[in-house]
Amino acid sequence: MNELPKEGKxxxxxxxxxxxxxxxxxxxxxxxxxxxxxALFSFVPPLIDxxxxxxxxxxxxxxxxxxxxxxxxxxxxxxxxxxxxxLLAGARVAFLVGIxxxxxxxILGTFLGMIAGYWGRVIxxxxxxxxxxxxxxPTLLVILVLAALFKGLSIWSIVIIIAIFRWPGVSRxxxxxxxxxxxxxxxxxxxxxxxxxxxxxFRHLLPNVVPLAFLYMTFRVTSAIVIExxxxxLGFGDPTTVSWGMMLQWVWKTxxxxxxxxxxxxxxxxxxxxxxxxxxxxRAMEQVLDPRLRRDWEG
Amino acid sequence: MELLKVQDLSLQYRTKxxxxxxxxxxxxxxxxxxxxxxxxxSGCGKTTLGMSIMGLLPExxxxxxxxxxxxxxxxLRLNPEEMRRYRWKDVSMVFQSAMNSLNPVxxxxxxIKEVIHAHEPAISKEELQERVEALFKLVNLPVKRMxxxxxxxxxxxxxxxxxxxxxxxxxxxxxxxxxxxALDVIVxxxxxxxxxxxxxxxxxxxxxxxxxxxxxxxxxxEIVVMYAGxxxxxxxxxxxxxxxxxxxxxxxxxxxxxxxxxxxxLRPIPGDPKKSLMFKIxxxxxxxxxxxxxxxxxxxxxxxxxxxxxxxxxxxxLYGTSNS
Amino acid sequence: xxxxxxxxxDLTKTxxxxxxxxxxxxxxxxxxxxxGEIFGLVGxxxxxxxxxxxxxxxxxxxxxxxxxxxxxxxxxxxxxxxKEFRREMxxxxxxxxxxxxxxxxxxxxxxxxxxxxxxxxxEKRLSIVEETMAMVGLLPQSVFINAYPHQLSGGQRQRxxxxxxxxxxxxxxxxxxxxxxxxASISAQVFEILLRFRDEFGLTxxxxxxxxxxxxxxxxxxxxxxxxxxxxxxxxxxxLTQPYHPYTMALLDAIxxxxxxxxxxxxxxxxxxxDDRYEGIGCVFFKRCRPAHRTRCSHETPSLxxxxxxxxxxxxxxxxxxxxxxxxxxxxxxx
Numbered sequence: 001m002n003e004l005p006k007e008g009k010x011x012x013x014x015x016x017x018x019x020x021x022x023x024x025x026x027x028x029x030x031x032x033x034x035x036x037x038x039a040l041f042s043f044v045p046p047l048i049d050x051x052x053x054x055x056x057x058x059x060x061x062x063x064x065x066x067x068x069x070x071x072x073x074x075x076x077x078x079x080x081x082x083x084x085x086x087l088l089a090g091a092r093v094a095f096l097v098g099i100x101x102x103x104x105x106x107i108l109g110t111f112l113g114m115i116a117g118y119w120g121r122v123i124x125x126x127x128x129x130x131x132x133x134x135x136x137x138p139t140l141l142v143i144l145v146l147a148a149l150f151k152g153l154s155i156w157s158i159v160i161i162i163a164i165f166r167w168p169g170v171s172r173x174x175x176x177x178x179x180x181x182x183x184x185x186x187x188x189x190x191x192x193x194x195x196x197x198x199x200x201x202f203r204h205l206l207p208n209v210v211p212l213a214f215l216y217m218t219f220r221v222t223s224a225i226v227i228e229x230x231x232x233x234l235g236f237g238d239p240t241t242v243s244w245g246m247m248l249q250w251v252w253k254t255x256x257x258x259x260x261x262x263x264x265x266x267x268x269x270x271x272x273x274x275x276x277x278x279x280x281x282x283r284a285m286e287q288v289l290d291p292r293l294r295r296d297w298e299g
Numbered sequence: 300m301e302l303l304k305v306q307d308l309s310l311q312y313r314t315k316x317x318x319x320x321x322x323x324x325x326x327x328x329x330x331x332x333x334x335x336x337x338x339x340x341s342g343c344g345k346t347t348l349g350m351s352i353m354g355l356l357p358e359x360x361x362x363x364x365x366x367x368x369x370x371x372x373x374x375l376r377l378n379p380e381e382m383r384r385y386r387w388k389d390v391s392m393v394f395q396s397a398m399n400s401l402n403p404v405x406x407x408x409x410x411i412k413e414v415i416h417a418h419e420p421a422i423s424k425e426e427l428q429e430r431v432e433a434l435f436k437l438v439n440l441p442v443k444r445m446x447x448x449x450x451x452x453x454x455x456x457x458x459x460x461x462x463x464x465x466x467x468x469x470x471x472x473x474x475x476x477x478x479x480x481a482l483d484v485i486v487x488x489x490x491x492x493x494x495x496x497x498x499x500x501x502x503x504x505x506x507x508x509x510x511x512x513x514x515x516x517x518x519x520x521e522i523v524v525m526y527a528g529x530x531x532x533x534x535x536x537x538x539x540x541x542x543x544x545x546x547x548x549x550x551x552x553x554x555x556x557x558x559x560x561x562x563x564x565l566r567p568i569p570g571d572p573k574k575s576l577m578f579k580i581x582x583x584x585x586x587x588x589x590x591x592x593x594x595x596x597x598x599x600x601x602x603x604x605x606x607x608x609x610x611x612x613x614x615x616x617l618y619g620t621s622n623s
Numbered sequence: 624x625x626x627x628x629x630x631x632x633d634l635t636k637t638x639x640x641x642x643x644x645x646x647x648x649x650x651x652x653x654x655x656x657x658x659g660e661i662f663g664l665v666g667x668x669x670x671x672x673x674x675x676x677x678x679x680x681x682x683x684x685x686x687x688x689x690x691x692x693x694x695x696x697x698x699x700x701x702x703x704x705x706k707e708f709r710r711e712m713x714x715x716x717x718x719x720x721x722x723x724x725x726x727x728x729x730x731x732x733x734x735x736x737x738x739x740x741x742x743x744x745x746e747k748r749l750s751i752v753e754e755t756m757a758m759v760g761l762l763p764q765s766v767f768i769n770a771y772p773h774q775l776s777g778g779q780r781q782r783x784x785x786x787x788x789x790x791x792x793x794x795x796x797x798x799x800x801x802x803x804x805x806x807a808s809i810s811a812q813v814f815e816i817l818l819r820f821r822d823e824f825g826l827t828x829x830x831x832x833x834x835x836x837x838x839x840x841x842x843x844x845x846x847x848x849x850x851x852x853x854x855x856x857x858x859x860x861x862x863l864t865q866p867y868h869p870y871t872m873a874l875l876d877a878i879x880x881x882x883x884x885x886x887x888x889x890x891x892x893x894x895x896x897x898d899d900r901y902e903g904i905g906c907v908f909f910k911r912c913r914p915a916h917r918t919r920c921s922h923e924t925p926s927l928x929x930x931x932x933x934x935x936x937x938x939x940x941x942x943x944x945x946x947x948x949x950x951x952x953x954x955x956x957x958x
Contacts, residue, residue, distance in 0.1 A: 004766055005767060005770040005774040005775050005779065006774045006775075007774070008770070008771065008773060008774040009771075010728070010771055011725055011726050011771060011773070014773070185717075185718055186721060186723050186724045188714075188716070189714070189716065189722060189784070189787065189788075190724075190735065192680050192709065192713060193709060193713070193735060193736040193739055193791070194705075194706045194709035194710070194739050195735070195739050196702075196739075199739065203727075203735075204724055207724070207726035207727075208724070208725070340806040340808060341806055454668070483667035483668055483833065484667065484833065484835070484874060484878060485667065485873060485874065485877045485893065487877070488877035488879070489877075491879070511807075512807065512881065513836070513878070513879040513881050514879045516879070516882075517879035517880065536881075540881065540882055551808065552882070554807050554808045554810070554811035555807055555811075555836075556814075556839060556840030556841075557840075557882055558836055558863065558878070558884045558886045559882075559884065559885045560860070560864070560885045565811045565815070565840065566811075567808055567809075567811030567812040567814075567815055568808040568811075571778055572806055572808065572809075
């Protein structure tokens with residue numbers, strides 16, 4: 001009697017198909033995978049030889065910064081430590097810092113944004129004023145002040161502080177999305193059926209809000225990585241952690257900026273590339289989000 | 300002479316899932332000062348037809364056959380400059396959503412002035428003002444609202460503004476694509492009446508495209524019924540009403556609630572309106588047609604002329620008086 | 624005489640716009656809907672017809688008045704007790720493309736009402752869902768049940784919306800312009816489904832529409848709304864062939880007519896008015912009403928009065944208007 005439904009899969013699989021069509025997205029994902037491999041691989045060098053340990057490993061025969069050689073593919077830093085191992089360790093830190101803090105700020109921002117948008121009025125006002133106050137504060141400066149006060153911060157403190165400063169941006173967007181979704185017929189239908197607030201928030205609004213949150217996460221990751229790198233570079237990072245920013249700080253502080261390009265360039269290029277890859281992924285995701293909304297129109 | 304004659308127009312869209320034949324050998328004609336209605340459901344190609352006559356097709360569309368003759372000239376062969384002069388001066392269009400035509404951040408009067416100025420750059424400011432005032436009066440819009448923005452207008456007023464814009468350059472043919480679909484019935488009625496008056500006073504030809512049969516039959520003298528990219532039936536309004544000969548026309552008419560005292564149960568056509576496929580042999584309506592036979596899907600449908608001016612595209616002449 | 628399933632008394636709803644203007648959506652509506660009937664609520668945009676449907680479903684709160692469902696006033700009810708009543712009344716909306724959550728499969732969409740009200744166990748729920756899918760023609764169930772909304776056409780989505788509403792087997796359904804965005808042939812299918820539910824399950828339907836022809840076809844009785852006021856109420860045949868209110872007559876004049884048409888027209892009760900705003904005094908239709916009495920209609924507000932059995936009109940001159948029309952004879956359109 002009826003025509004059968006069109007070919008298709010669930011919305012998530014469809015989104016993946018769409019994502020794959022974007023060359024920007026594919027390249028970004030590829031670069032990201034390379035960095036992920038680096039991060040995974042970072043555990044290997046110290047196992048090969050203790051001198052390859054990024055922080056503690058010192059090549060007994062080298063005690064100055066040396067250019068790339070067979071033993072050290074990227075050369076060594078001023079203490080004779082292997083630069084490549086440091087780079088790999090830095091990738092691990094970038095992922096940890098970037099993704100953890102982005103994740104935390106997204107969860108917080110989505111949660112608070114949905115609550116503000118859904119309940120509106122007093123709760124909305126309070127939350128959004130709070131968000132405004134936080135947004136106005138300069139993240140980097142505050143962290144610097146805190147670092148100076150506490151004489152240095154551990155890497156996890158940095159992650160948490162970044163998350164706390166970054167949730168307002170996400171929450172505004174999620175709140176706007178929630179406001180527009182709240183009055184859609186499918187939400188009203190759920191209300192008419194008798195669904196309670198929790199059900200509406202988590203089963204109806206959340207899935208519709210997550211793609212946007214996910215998109216924002218890609219932006220957050222880059223800014224988290226850059227903030228951490230900046231902090232480390234300025235000397236306020238966690239001295240026990242090897243990150244790309246930390247590597248840059250060492251180059252600078254030991255006066256090797258113009259003398260050792262094999263030491264200066266790799267971390268700088270990595271920071272730029274990982275930022276670029278997340279940006280590309282973000283763009284591809286935007287493309288996924290848009291046509292899905294437009295595709296529903298027939299006739 | 301016919302003002303507009305579309306002959307065997309076939310048009311294809313390039314899509315992700317392959318080529319999609321939106322129009323299949325479509326032929327229609329609009330006489331000077333006459334009104335032709337094109338009625339059909341979603342996917343039948345009526346909007347595509349209107350857009351091709353206006354030369355407003357998207358990039359992924361390509362004409363694969365046929366001609367569109369306006370006053371004898373094939374507009375598919377016009378160069379960009381000729382097309383620019385043709386579009387809006389010879390043929391203009393009224394869309395369903397006024398917001399497709401009106402810029403929300405410009406005053407309505409100014410927008411119409413711009414349209415005129417673009418085609419007649421030598422026109423003086425005073426004459427522009429006069430022309431637009433005259434247009435406003437023509438469509439029953441208060442002249443003092445010229446300096447308002449579109450959002451300050453009601454739905455009916457916006458549609459009138461869009462009509463004024465379409466008439467700004469005194470076109471010979473106006474294509475109305477679902478022009479009144481979004482309006483309330485009373486406003487729609489007023490605008491349709493005003494349109495008929497304008498048509499008579501100015502000898503305007505109208506191509507009225509809509510899915511709403513009632514409106515099309517009310518406004519137009521001649522009707523074309525389209526289905527899945529093809530023309531199914533052509534005829535004068537009375538001919539089709541007295542004797543809807545194509546099974547699709549008959550089915551379409553019977554799915555409309557009638558305003559007669561004997562309430563007949565509507566007989567809906569099963570299934571969904573079809574979007575046309577590529578170069579398929581056989582009748583497009585075959586899956587939903589209650590009278591389909593095997594021969595209907597194996598060979599192309601033929602044109603059967605029932606009487607002067609009334610013909611259908613069908614292999615089986617089930618209802619009409621046949622001349623063959 | 625059986626008690627009506629829905630009784631609406633003095634229902635009023637006002638909105639305050641951002642510009643601090645008060646817009647009256649509904650004013651003192653009194654209406655009863657009989658069990659098993661299909662009641663048509665007809666009006667143009669701004670008439671308040673959708674608002675009425677939403678107020679009944681408690682999707683919005685009324686300012687004044689009461690709504691009795693099976694004798695109980697549902698307006699005062701708190702959430703818990705209201706939930707019980709939600710099993711008895713449901714709603715379907717106009718836009719099939721926005722009525723379904725794009726992230727839920729048809730199965731999840733249809734199971735939801737049963738889950739919310741904790742009806743039956745997993746197996747029972749699934750069987751109710753499949754039964755309902757068959758009733759709305761979503762066959763074969765196995766194919767549709769795992770599909771997602773974007774794979775379905777507008778007509779199919781509307782069927783899902785109807786199935787969702789009917790899965791709880793409610794006694795009362797509000798259909799808010801369910802066919803306005805569908806093709807004619809698909810609309811006819813939807814009408815069929817609604818009629819079948821009424822015939823087989825005794826479902827009472829409030830059919831909200833701007834299309835008088837559709838209301839005439841589907842409905843037993845019709846109520847005409849103008850700017851928040853109920854101006855005429857009666858059996859659908861009479862509303863179309865024996866209208867009493869000038870606004871109803873204006874609507875009939877405006878309907879595009881083709882084919883056999885037994886309704887009268889040529890009433891000419893409408894006049895143009897640049898400023899037709901209603902300030903709250905007199906008849907709501909006064910400014911656009913051609914046969915209106917200059918003084919009386921602009922100062923007194925008419926209420927719904929009986930003009931024939933079961934037929935009411937809110938107009939002081941309803942009977943006189945009717946007599947005039949019958950006397951002078953208006954053109955009847957038809958082919």
